[in-house]
Amino acid sequence: MQxxxxxxxxxxxxxxFYALLSLGLAVIFGMLNIINFAxxxxxxxxxxxxxxxxxxxxxxxxxxxxxxxxxxxxFGMILERTMLQWLTGxxxxxxxxxxxxxxxxVQGVFQNYFGSSGMPYAIPDxxxxxxNLGFMFLPVYRGWVxxxxxxxxxxxxxxxxxxxxxxxxxxxxxxxxxxxxxxxxVPRMITLTYGLGVGLAALAGVLSAPINQVRPLMGADxxxxxxxxxxxxxxxxIMGSIITGFALGVIEGMTKYFYxxxxxxVVFVLMVLVLLVKPTGLTGRxx
Amino acid sequence: MAETATVDxxxxxxxxxxxxxxxxxxxxYGESHILHGINFDVNAGEVVTLLGRNGAGKTxxxxxxxxxxxxxxxxxxxxxxxxxRTTSDKIARMGIAFCPEERGIFSSLDVRENLLLPPVVRPxxxxxxxxxxxxxxxxxxxxxxxxxxxxxxQQMLAIARILRTGANFLMLDEPTEGLAPVIIQxxxxxxxxxxxxxFTILLVEQNFRFxxxxxxxxxxxxxxxxxxxxxxxxxxxxxxxxxxxxxx
Numbered sequence: 001m002q003x004x005x006x007x008x009x010x011x012x013x014x015x016x017f018y019a020l021l022s023l024g025l026a027v028i029f030g031m032l033n034i035i036n037f038a039x040x041x042x043x044x045x046x047x048x049x050x051x052x053x054x055x056x057x058x059x060x061x062x063x064x065x066x067x068x069x070x071x072x073x074x075f076g077m078i079l080e081r082t083m084l085q086w087l088t089g090x091x092x093x094x095x096x097x098x099x100x101x102x103x104x105x106v107q108g109v110f111q112n113y114f115g116s117s118g119m120p121y122a123i124p125d126x127x128x129x130x131x132n133l134g135f136m137f138l139p140v141y142r143g144w145v146x147x148x149x150x151x152x153x154x155x156x157x158x159x160x161x162x163x164x165x166x167x168x169x170x171x172x173x174x175x176x177x178x179x180x181x182x183x184x185x186v187p188r189m190i191t192l193t194y195g196l197g198v199g200l201a202a203l204a205g206v207l208s209a210p211i212n213q214v215r216p217l218m219g220a221d222x223x224x225x226x227x228x229x230x231x232x233x234x235x236x237x238i239m240g241s242i243i244t245g246f247a248l249g250v251i252e253g254m255t256k257y258f259y260x261x262x263x264x265x266v267v268f269v270l271m272v273l274v275l276l277v278k279p280t281g282l283t284g285r286x287x
Numbered sequence: 288m289a290e291t292a293t294v295d296x297x298x299x300x301x302x303x304x305x306x307x308x309x310x311x312x313x314x315x316y317g318e319s320h321i322l323h324g325i326n327f328d329v330n331a332g333e334v335v336t337l338l339g340r341n342g343a344g345k346t347x348x349x350x351x352x353x354x355x356x357x358x359x360x361x362x363x364x365x366x367x368x369x370x371x372r373t374t375s376d377k378i379a380r381m382g383i384a385f386c387p388e389e390r391g392i393f394s395s396l397d398v399r400e401n402l403l404l405p406p407v408v409r410p411x412x413x414x415x416x417x418x419x420x421x422x423x424x425x426x427x428x429x430x431x432x433x434x435x436x437x438x439x440x441q442q443m444l445a446i447a448r449i450l451r452t453g454a455n456f457l458m459l460d461e462p463t464e465g466l467a468p469v470i471i472q473x474x475x476x477x478x479x480x481x482x483x484x485x486f487t488i489l490l491v492e493q494n495f496r497f498x499x500x501x502x503x504x505x506x507x508x509x510x511x512x513x514x515x516x517x518x519x520x521x522x523x524x525x526x527x528x529x530x531x532x533x534x535x
Contacts, residue, residue: 164403167396167400167403170393171395171396171400171404174395178387179404180376181354181355181375182404182452183377183406184376184406185376
């Protein structure tokens with residue numbers, strides 16, 4: 001039973017990263033109509049910014065949680081202003097090629113300077129150690145990742161579904177021309193949205209650094225699964241991407257316990273099944 | 288150009304100062320040239336109606352004024368400021384509001400969110416109580432999904448949401464299209480009341496009978512040009528011409 005709970009926890013942690021990343025992808029897709037293949041590279045950048053802050057600036061994990069998303073978010077907004085904005089109205093393929101190219105360049109640059117091996121990032125003192133829950137041993141940091149991710153996901157959901165700013169976002173997703181004709185600076189909102197989505201990826205990168213180490217290809221490995229998660233959940237649905245993210249993490253964890261050979265493929269098998277039954281994804285609307 | 292020359296001089300500049308002045312406005316949708324030099328004026332406090340057949344360029348004229356047609360040339364002056372190169376969000380903030388033909392109610396927003404969506408651009412908009420007074424149905428359905436409303440209610444919502452922003456120049460694109468007579472009547476009363484409140488309204492209508500109950504002046508659009516214009520008092524004398532223009 002210990003092993004089952006341990007895999008459940010691993011699943012929840014992976015699910016946290018899936019949820020944060022697919023949430024950002026969903027937000028970006030909704031507003032920019034771009035499938036952001038650079039997402040994994042930006043997640044990696046988040047981890048690297050945390051690493052630089054600590055090792056060069058002596059700035060700790062807690063500040064990194066705040067600063068890395070801002071730094072990477074600004075980098076993302078520059079990408080959007082200088083490149084992505086010109087893709088408006090073009091076929092999805094262009095956005096895919098451009099963001100995939102950006103991902104390769106960013107990963108290549110980091111690989112050039114840091115190789116492919118991981119660099120350690122220590123768990124902050126306050127989150128070291130573990131708790132005995134009776135039925136299992138819970139490392140504090142892992143519990144923190146799950147709870148903090150959940151809080152961030154729900155806060156993002158609240159922002160988009162329940163606030164006035166969110167109403168602008170949803171409306172502009174449907175009809176940007178009309179929202180702009182009401183006096184809203186939609187291009188600026190699009191830039192900020194991309195910054196938000198990318199910031200979520202960077203936040204996931206910081207959270208992941210103490211668990212998975214800091215590696216130039218850490219995002220490339222993860223992003224493939226995240227795209228499967230997004231396809232299963234349905235592109236553009238906020239709550240759908242959060243729930244699917246956590247659920248698939250858990251399913252993956254469970255598979256590791258019951259049938260380890262399939263743990264790397266179970267998400268993709270599910271993706272195929274969902275696409276066969278409901279091509280728009282579980283919560284997606286028809287395009 | 289004799290025809291347009293007569294049109295340039297407003298037929299009845301009775302109500303107030305020249306608020307909107309459109310000169311030689313041309314507009315394109317991609318490669319197709321839709322407007323070929325539109326000239327007309329709207330004075331403050333007036334209700335002016337653009338009449339014309341389908342595809343004549345009426346909607347494109349409104350969209351060009353609003354700044355949501357990509358390629359446009361000529362001059363559009365609002366309050367003596369040329370807005371032909373201004374982006375639509377800035378045009379909105381100068382006090383022009385647009386109610387599109389397809390109504391543009393957002394399905395991912397409830398009625399309340401739809402109503403409160405357009406930001407207030409200047410002081411002087413109608414307070415919510417007054418809007419609910421005009422459209423009591425909306426008050427009862429505030430929590431419904433925007434697109435779950437009936438066609439008439441959606442049209443009311445589309446008009447209501449631009450009344451609280453403080454914009455004083457409203458462009459309504461076929462507000463009566465596809466609606467039941469009793470609702471058309473209600474919209475007519477609303478427009479009359481808005482005029483009393485001091486709003487200036489530029490209306491696009493196919494429903495000539497409806498337009499005649501609310502408009503001060505008319506312009507006839509054909510093939511992307513204004514080909515005629517007259518005031519409501521000259522309407523009877525122009526009826527035959529109008530029937531020819533509109534093919535009714």
